[in-house]
Amino acid sequence: MHTVAHPTREQLAHSYLLVRSFSEQLCEPLAIEDYGLQTAVEASPPKWHIAHVSWFFENFLLRPLLPGYQVFHARFDHLFNSYYEQTESGFWPRAKRGLLSRPTVAEVYDYRKHVDQAMQALITECDESDWPLALERILIGLNHEQQHQELLLTDIKHHLALNPLRPAYRADLDISAPEQAVPLTFTTLEGGMTEIGATGDGFSYDNEHPRHQTWLAPYRLANRLVTNSEYLEFIEDGAYTNPAIWLSDAWTVIKQQGWQAPLYWEKIDGAWHEMTLAGLISLRPALPVCHLSYYEAEAYARWTGKRLPSEAEWEHAAASRPIAGEFADAGRLHPRAADVGALSQLYGDCWEWTGSAYLPYPGYRPAAGAIGEYNGKFMCNQMVLRGGSCATSGDHLRPSYRNFFYPHERWQFSSLRLADGVDGGTTSDDLGTTQGRSA
Structure with missing residues (x-):
């Protein structure tokens, strides 16, 4: 991802697509049953992560800055807000994120596509007077999604480790190591x-x-x-x-x-x-x-x-x-x-x-x-x-x-x-x- 202080709109649109696609790439090894698991309060379901990062763009960018933007679903603002108290919607309790079978995984991915299309329009069409604020929040949103990519991996590991079968997220990973560590100095x-x-x-x-x-x-x-x-x-x-x-x-x-x-x-x-x-x-x-x-x-x-x-x-x-x-x-x-x-x-x-x-x-x-x-x-x-x-x-x-x-x-x-x-x-x-x- 480009992290230069003042990227062009073209650079930003490219960075946006790279970050968003990596989130979906990390989910490719998952079975559909994996998406809803929550094995600890601090470890959210993968489905929630990939929806929440879209909520961030929708709430802090699309709704205030893209004229005529239509939200994908009126109640997603409540379901996928994490902890922001100063929003009107409130939020679903963190400990209960794994209790929701709906929306389905397919609906969550449709939500991502909806937000992605609107974000590309915002990056292209945003008025120059709003652009400094939009740029600041897009960069926060992209870095925020990268944080959730890490959480996706650590939460998936927690979910799979609880299973007595000890299933692999990806069995082809290389966990090789030398026989001895270099000396500690x-x-x-x-x-x-x-x-x-x-x-x-x-x-x-x-x-x-x-x-x-x-x-x-x-x-x-x-x-x-x-x-x-x-x-x-x-x-x-x-x-x-x-x-x-x-x-x-x-x-x-x-x-x-x-x-x-x-x-x-x-x-x-x-x-x-x-x-x-x-x-x-x-x-x-x-x-x-x-x-x-x-x-x-x-x-x-x-x-x-x-x-x-x-x-x-x-x-x-x-x-x-x-x-x-x-x-x-x-x-x-x-x-x-x-x-x-x-x-x-x-x-x-x-x-x-x-x-x-x-x-x-x-x-x-x-x-x-x-x-x-x-x-x-x-x-x-x-x-x-x-x-x-x-x-x-x-x-x-x-x-x-x-x-x-x-x-x-x-x-x-x-x-x-x-x-x-x-x-x-x-x-x-x-x-x-x-x-x-x-x-």
Whole structure:
């Protein structure tokens, strides 16, 4: 997708078609029965996702800006609104999205075609006086759909993992891995006075603004994500039965939910396996551990004697490095083992939990009206993740991108990278692989 600051109408029309077609491409492996599944409150049915992203264009662009636009169905405004309170329609409860057999999947795709035709007309015919607002909202809508493409994949994985048959979304996916991970080392970064936040070059969300200065003490970042084998040591050391290494809220969740390992891990005949979008596979030791909650990431870091990086530290380290990694575009749809080199896997593979709460930047102001509910009203009780995952489109990311989830949530491709101060006790020359608390 083009993310230049001021695309032409032709470029925008092309980007619109690319993004919209990718959503439908991601749904091609689904059986008709898969479209209505909802196995958790946070995991919506695929049918709802592909309708909701059309609702976004209809509600924020077509109805206010395309003269004579006729809505596809009067009640879709209620069914496919997600959480916007400042609209007249209200919205169907999130936890009950999987209870609706109607509209049918065919009707939802007809809805998409209806919206697509009208959006092409809007892009072509929009009056110059309305174009700045239209452009701003189209870019938000396209990036919003890319977010839902990622949610489509992670929600489908959750739905299929609940099935005792452990069916594959796509059995042909390549989940290969080397026998051993590259050694874990640390890179020292000088810190100092730095700037974080969106630069204004290309699209960004309001929660990435304003760009501002922040002070960073010198710090060190691990060269890669924590691996399955390293996290397995944590489990085998009795982590999930030891309250001493967990935050109080985390320990409450562990007891309530009965957690004993990351989401999608299961032991069969004494050997660990992992559910993937390719189905159930034996655990690959060198691959990044994923589907961790913030609670698990924080506890693991504490167990090693390290910590999670702040989001400012992560952005400072990532800003000067190319946005390259394992993204949804490549079609693997699972994290890949790290390559040799300092600070790999910053983008793609797995979202990285940071130690930063999701809060507004100094001087932040949300947009007026319902569109302002997109990010700002969630700035409480959530933690920031950075870097994207194997389910994220590569052109959706930038160094300043802030993702956020509640600390107990782990159905996303989420992992961790260790950090510490420059006096952390071990050196990048002799660290080797993590061995329990010695990291």
